[in-house]
Amino acid sequence: MRRNYWMYGAMGTVAALSAWVLFVGLPGWYPTSPLPDATVKQASASVDGDFIEATLFYISDDGMALIGFDRRLARQTEQAAQARVILEAQLAEPPTPLLSPIPSGTQLLALYLTEQGDAFVDLSEEVMIGHSGGSLEELFTVYAIVNAVTTNLPTIKAVQILVNGQEVDTLVGHVDLQRPLDRNMDWVTEPEETSTSQQSALQGVNQ
Amino acid sequence: MTHRLTFAACLLLLAAKHGGGQVAEAPLILVSTDGRQSVPTVSFDGRRMVNVLELAAPFDLTITDDRQDSRLSILQDDQVIVLTANQGLVSVAGQLVSLPVPPVERSGVWYVPLDFIGRALPLVHDQAVELRRRSDLVIIGDILVPQVVARYRTTGPQSRLRLMVTPATDHVIEQELSRLVITFDADAIDLVLPDVASDNLLTRLSGVETDPALAIELGESFGSYTSVREPAIGGGIELVIDLQPTTATTTSILPAPVPAASAPAAAVPDPNLPALSDLARPRAIRVIAIDPGHGGDDTGTRGPNGTLEKDVTLGVARRLRNAIESQLGLRVVLTRTGDTTVALDERAAIANNNRADLFISLHTNASIRETAAGAEVFYLSLAEYNEKASEATGQPVPVIGGGSRVLDIVPWEMAQLRYVNQSARWAETVADELSLRLPMSPRGIQQAPFRVLVGANMPSVLVELAFISNADQETQLVSTTFQSAIVNGLLRSIIRYRDEVTRGVPLSDQAATSPPDKLDTNQR
Numbered sequence: 066m067r068r069n070y071w072m073y074g075a076m077g078t079v080a081a082l083s084a085w086v087l088f089v090g091l092p093g094w095y096p097t098s099p100l101p102d103a104t105v106k107q108a109s110a111s112v113d114g115d116f117i118e119a120t121l122f123y124i125s126d127d128g129m130a131l132i133g134f135d136r137r138l139a140r141q142t143e144q145a146a147q148a149r150v151i152l153e154a155q156l157a158e159p160p161t162p163l164l165s166p167i168p169s170g171t172q173l174l175a176l177y178l179t180e181q182g183d184a185f186v187d188l189s190e191e192v193m194i195g196h197s198g199g200s201l202e203e204l205f206t207v208y209a210i211v212n213a214v215t216t217n218l219p220t221i222k223a224v225q226i227l228v229n230g231q232e233v234d235t236l237v238g239h240v241d242l243q244r245p246l247d248r249n250m251d252w253v254t255e256p257e258e259t260s261t262s263q264q265s266a267l268q269g270v271n272q
Numbered sequence: 273m274t275h276r277l278t279f280a281a282c283l284l285l286l287a288a289k290h291g292g293g294q295v296a297e298a299p300l301i302l303v304s305t306d307g308r309q310s311v312p313t314v315s316f317d318g319r320r321m322v323n324v325l326e327l328a329a330p331f332d333l334t335i336t337d338d339r340q341d342s343r344l345s346i347l348q349d350d351q352v353i354v355l356t357a358n359q360g361l362v363s364v365a366g367q368l369v370s371l372p373v374p375p376v377e378r379s380g381v382w383y384v385p386l387d388f389i390g391r392a393l394p395l396v397h398d399q400a401v402e403l404r405r406r407s408d409l410v411i412i413g414d415i416l417v418p419q420v421v422a423r424y425r426t427t428g429p430q431s432r433l434r435l436m437v438t439p440a441t442d443h444v445i446e447q448e449l450s451r452l453v454i455t456f457d458a459d460a461i462d463l464v465l466p467d468v469a470s471d472n473l474l475t476r477l478s479g480v481e482t483d484p485a486l487a488i489e490l491g492e493s494f495g496s497y498t499s500v501r502e503p504a505i506g507g508g509i510e511l512v513i514d515l516q517p518t519t520a521t522t523t524s525i526l527p528a529p530v531p532a533a534s535a536p537a538a539a540v541p542d543p544n545l546p547a548l549s550d551l552a553r554p555r556a557i558r559v560i561a562i563d564p565g566h567g568g569d570d571t572g573t574r575g576p577n578g579t580l581e582k583d584v585t586l587g588v589a590r591r592l593r594n595a596i597e598s599q600l601g602l603r604v605v606l607t608r609t610g611d612t613t614v615a616l617d618e619r620a621a622i623a624n625n626n627r628a629d630l631f632i633s634l635h636t637n638a639s640i641r642e643t644a645a646g647a648e649v650f651y652l653s654l655a656e657y658n659e660k661a662s663e664a665t666g667q668p669v670p671v672i673g674g675g676s677r678v679l680d681i682v683p684w685e686m687a688q689l690r691y692v693n694q695s696a697r698w699a700e701t702v703a704d705e706l707s708l709r710l711p712m713s714p715r716g717i718q719q720a721p722f723r724v725l726v727g728a729n730m731p732s733v734l735v736e737l738a739f740i741s742n743a744d745q746e747t748q749l750v751s752t753t754f755q756s757a758i759v760n761g762l763l764r765s766i767i768r769y770r771d772e773v774t775r776g777v778p779l780s781d782q783a784a785t786s787p788p789d790k791l792d793t794n795q796r
């Protein structure tokens with residue numbers, strides 16, 4: 066009987082240790098072992114001194130698509146730090162008349178990158194609570210985040226969204242978040258379809 | 273078949289044993305703001321009666337049988353109705369109400385005459401209760417029930433149907449296979465039909481049990497119809513429908529079947545995708561699973577006037593169930609029948625456990641842009657599950673007696689992967705039929721990684737009926753006309769899909785697995 070307690074104790078310790086390694090140790094390592102700096106988007110985003118031009122995603126005039134806007138963001142040497150800057154810009158309230166596909170107040174709680182090219186983006190619960198609940202907007206919320214990371218950081222192939230540190234089935238009942246999602250530009254319309262009002266807003270944003 | 277006969281025989285025996293001369297009669301239809309439900313009636317010595325237990329739920333009655341002195345007490349809140357067997361006088365909240373015939377008690381089951389509903393229940397129910405015997409309707413609360421009186425006359429080669437509708441009510445005429453259905457924008461209709469002798473143009477007139485609608489069964493020489501609406505004396509309208517026979521020059525108004533060639537032709541199958549999505553064979557359509565989106569704590573989206581998605585989806589699902597059961601005779605499974613919270617995976621599991629042959633999830637959309645409008649049909653996209661899909665296919669497995677064979681192992685929680693091509697056809701059919709009746713979004717048909725579809729082991733679609741965030745569409749979503757259009761579109765798509773499967777029409781080479789053109793539906 067007593068031996069059994071010993072075994073449970075040992076198993077518990079092993080489990081606790083593995084959990085620490087998985088959830089605290091590993092995530093801690095990844096950001097400090099960045100992929101080469103050259104992986105930061107360079108093809109279309111011209112690296113201009115201390116800035117990169119990153120494409121972020123907002124809701125089109127008719128509400129039926131995402132539109133991409135290039136925004137100037139602070140350049141980071143580390144991949145994880147760059148991803149964080151991009152995501153924080155994507156989550157931030159955009160200047161009018163741009164409309165964010167992400168409920169306001171949503172915070173980036175944590176970000177983990179794996180060597181396989183997956184990013185785990187941990188968001189605060191506002192992403193669920195403040196959501197309109199429509200499936201199309203849920204697709205826009207999810208793919209704005211997935212595309213913002215994968216478009217601007219090509220070495221990241223897929224993004225899984227977590228909420229309050231937990232895996233979730235969906236945000237509001239439609240889009241499957243049980244696995245990392247690849248970039249998907251089906252939800253994004255061509256830039257020439259965007260309105261002039263939004264383009265002039267963009268000019269302001271990039272100042 | 274034998275089982276069914278035995279079952280029917282048992283029912284008959286039971287009925288004979290308990291009935292003591294009772295004969296089943298046409299049901300009463302109870303119409304309220306919550307919808308329609310039917311209540312069976314029976315007759316004793318030619319008098320139509322209804323089992324009081326059937327009235328308990330619709331009128332919120334609590335029934336206590338006091339066996340000692342052959343009385344039945346019925347409670348509604350704190351008001352009491354007391355029935356006494358074989359006495360035509362009933363005590364209703366302290367008042368005496370007389371019934372044309374006394375209640376009947378048979379083996380502990382109490383039956384009351386129909387007038388009990390019209391005379392006793394209004395005294396205790398908190399809403400108006402009206403019994404319309406001519407049309408077997410019970411109208412509960414403040415709802416719109418116009419009277420529709422039909423007359424039919426044949427003149428020469430054509431014939432004319434006149435409908436007097438009082439008060440004036442909007443209507444929609446739709447052709448479904450060999451019948452015309454006239455649906456009124458009302459909660460129910462009080463229908464008065466003539467005895468029609470069947471002819472070559474029209475074989476039968478009847479009410480549609482589940483809808484405020486009149487069905488005209490068309491004869492073999494029917495070719496086309498015209499309809500005119502005119503104001504009538506007394507504030508009503510007269511609807512004149514002329515039926516014309518086919519001639520060599522008259523073209524049929526039947527919707528032309530959509531040729532396979534109209535499917536997007538440019539699509540090329542992705543060579544990287546496994547043939548997994550072709551693995552499942554199409555099977556006969558016997559059971560339809562309807563998934564009313566959201567429910568319980570999960571209200572779904574909310575319209576600017578407060579309409580909740582969970583209520584709209586449940587309302588449409590119930591109407592669709594009634595229409596499928598009564599018009600197609602197929603079994604229908606709802607993933608929720610009330611306002612309850614049901615997990616996404618459980619919804620697919622309910623469909624799987626009931627061996628449903630088609631799955632349809634009903635939703636309403638929302639957008640931050642108030643003008644966004646239109647219906648959308650989704651089926652599962654494979655791309656997100658590609659890795660798992662590749663892992664799951666083409667695994668050679670050794671077999672007894674030597675050698676090996678390739679086994680298609682699909683993880684149970686991703687059963688839908690095997691049906692994506694069939695789901696694509698099912699989605700095309702649904703989008704086609706809806707686009708004839710409803711405004712469609714510019715993205716009429718799409719693929720997305722929707723959780724509720726992943727586990728479904730049958731061709732499956734998710735339909736966004738309209739944008740509830742758009743005030744006009746919110747109003748439409750709760751109207752009878754719009755809901756009837758949805759139900760008719762979905763009903764018609766089930767018929768078409770079933771017919772194609774029955775005839776063995778092969779899946780066209782349209783790339784079900786590649787994303788459809790966004791503007792596809794608009795251009796068609």
